[in-house]
Amino acid sequence: xxxxxxxxxxxxxxxxxxxxxxxxxGGGAAEETERKHVANTALVxxxxxxxxxxxxxSLGYGASSRLAAGRAGTITRLPREGGTVEPGGxxxxxxxxxxxxxxxxxxxxxxxxxGMSDGPDVRQLERNLKTLGHFTGSPNAHFxxxxxxxxxxxxxxIGVKETGSIKHGQIVFAPREVRVAETVAHLGxxxxxxxxxxxxxxxxxxxxxxxxxxxxxxxxxxxxxTVNLPGGKATTGTISEVGAxxxxxxxxxxxxxxxxxxxxxxxxxxxxxxxxxxxxxxPTATRKDVLTVPVAALIxxxxxxxxxxVVRDAVTTQTVTVKTGLFAGGSVxxxxxxxxxxxxxxVPTL
Numbered sequence: 001x002x003x004x005x006x007x008x009x010x011x012x013x014x015x016x017x018x019x020x021x022x023x024x025x026g027g028g029a030a031e032e033t034e035r036k037h038v039a040n041t042a043l044v045x046x047x048x049x050x051x052x053x054x055x056x057x058s059l060g061y062g063a064s065s066r067l068a069a070g071r072a073g074t075i076t077r078l079p080r081e082g083g084t085v086e087p088g089g090x091x092x093x094x095x096x097x098x099x100x101x102x103x104x105x106x107x108x109x110x111x112x113x114x115g116m117s118d119g120p121d122v123r124q125l126e127r128n129l130k131t132l133g134h135f136t137g138s139p140n141a142h143f144x145x146x147x148x149x150x151x152x153x154x155x156x157x158i159g160v161k162e163t164g165s166i167k168h169g170q171i172v173f174a175p176r177e178v179r180v181a182e183t184v185a186h187l188g189x190x191x192x193x194x195x196x197x198x199x200x201x202x203x204x205x206x207x208x209x210x211x212x213x214x215x216x217x218x219x220x221x222x223x224x225x226t227v228n229l230p231g232g233k234a235t236t237g238t239i240s241e242v243g244a245x246x247x248x249x250x251x252x253x254x255x256x257x258x259x260x261x262x263x264x265x266x267x268x269x270x271x272x273x274x275x276x277x278x279x280x281x282x283p284t285a286t287r288k289d290v291l292t293v294p295v296a297a298l299i300x301x302x303x304x305x306x307x308x309x310v311v312r313d314a315v316t317t318q319t320v321t322v323k324t325g326l327f328a329g330g331s332v333x334x335x336x337x338x339x340x341x342x343x344x345x346x347v348p349t350l
Contacts, residue, residue, distance in 0.1 A: 040349050041311055042297060044334075046341040048288045051328035052226070052281040053218060057209035059229070060275045061201035062261070064181045067091065069191040070099050070169030078187060079180040079198055086177045088132055090158075092197050097160060097170070102128040104173035112151070113165035118142050124173065125166075129154055169193055179203050205270050207237055207262040209280050213245050216258050218284045225262055226281040235269035237262040237280075285326055292331045297345045298324070308334065309346035317346055 069075070069092075077093035085091055087103040104124040110116070112125055118141040126147055129135035134153040137146035148164040155162045181201035185191060207227055211219060223239045243259035262280065264270060298306045299319070306324055309317040318338075325333030 040347045041344040042294045042347045044310075044339060044341055044343045044345060045292050045331075046289060047292060048286065049290055049292055049326050049328050049331060049333055050283045050287075051285040051326055052283050053215055055209045055211055055215075055280050055282065057207050057227075057260075057262075057278050057280045058276065059205055059207050059227075059270060059273055059278050061179060061181060061204070062206045062208070064199040064201045066196050067172070067198045067200050069094060069185070069193055069195045069197050070172065071167070071193045072191065073097075075185055075187055075189045075191060075197065078183050078185065081180055081182050084177050084179050084203065087128065087174075091172060091178075094169075094191070098158060099169065100158065100171050101178065102171050102173050103131070103176065104128065105175050106173060108168065108171055108173050111166060111168045112143065112147075114143060114148060116143050122147065125171075126150065132157075174200075177203065204267055205264060205274060206240075207264065207278060207280060209260045209262070210248065210257040211260055211282075213256050213258055215282070216242075216245070218282050219258070219260055224283070227262065227264065228279045228281065229270065229273065230276055230278070233269065236265045238265060285328070287326045287333050290325065290333045291335065291339060291341060293334055293345050294347055295327060295330055295332050297347045298322075298332065299348070308336070308339070310339065311344040311346065 071094055073094035075092065075094060076096045077090070077098070079085060079091055085101050087101055089101055090098040091101050092099050102125070104121075104127075106121050106124055108121065110121070112122070116122070120141060122143050123139050123141045126135050126137070126139035129147075129150040130139060132154060134157070135146060135150035137144075137150075151166060152162050152164050155164075178200045179202065181199045183198045185195065185197045189195075191197070219239055219242050221239055221242055225237050225239060226234055227237045228234050239260060240263045241259075241261040243261075245256050245258050248255050248257050293308055297308050299309065301307050301319075301321065305321060307319045307321045310320050311317050320336045320339055322334040322336035322339065325335070327333075
């Protein structure tokens, strides 16, 4: 009787560990229901799954351009680093005479004065003077009395000697307002006309990357990417430019790369960051509105393929055969009979 009691207790103990029942699904696939303690689980989620490649990149204001003094003399005023200058504003001063920024795509290559030949640069100047409220005529390519009077009014407004002409080097044309990335000259420096005074950059922060040519097909203008910032924060961006493949020297090696420029969708997310390294996730494949589970939740079935252990209650799980799709970011697309969003699956732990 004592021996029988021991055997009964042993049987109960084994029964508490696991009770296994095999059930046939309607499609004939085997499913298993197991009673056991469930330690680690994850939700079955319905979402968009994206496969990506990750590339290093940099966040900054992009390539800078050189700002020359414009004429010889002594530097008496410099722009503020990190600041912007609007059209009509002063970039710097030589011999206490301002060098003024005006809007235009044509560079200033000559003086503006009576008797000069007609040209598109004259029309560009007159448009600026009209915007600033000094030119009353209709802008054209001819320097005439209206042009001279407008220059006199403009010179009076900025506090310089009124001559009715503009010497070469007194104005700089740019397509829009400019940002001063850094000043490279100092107050009091004696400079020549072509001496660099400052470097100008783009107005807003951009992200740049260099992809391998093998990955060229995954990037396109207006494509969306994820930008991973320092400190673990991520934001989104839109590809604004994909350059032509070019050769880059990397020590003794020469590589063909594809330059990519990305505009941040929310520039404020970058805060005060500038000239820092980032990583960019470029989507290579997308599956919308699919069921996903962690890759670690997959279990290999004895007859081939994969399954997941769906949690039925606190002590019961059911092995469901699944078909896998896209793998991305530690998750996998799955389909299976009886599998639905919101269910819990077992994630084995080591």
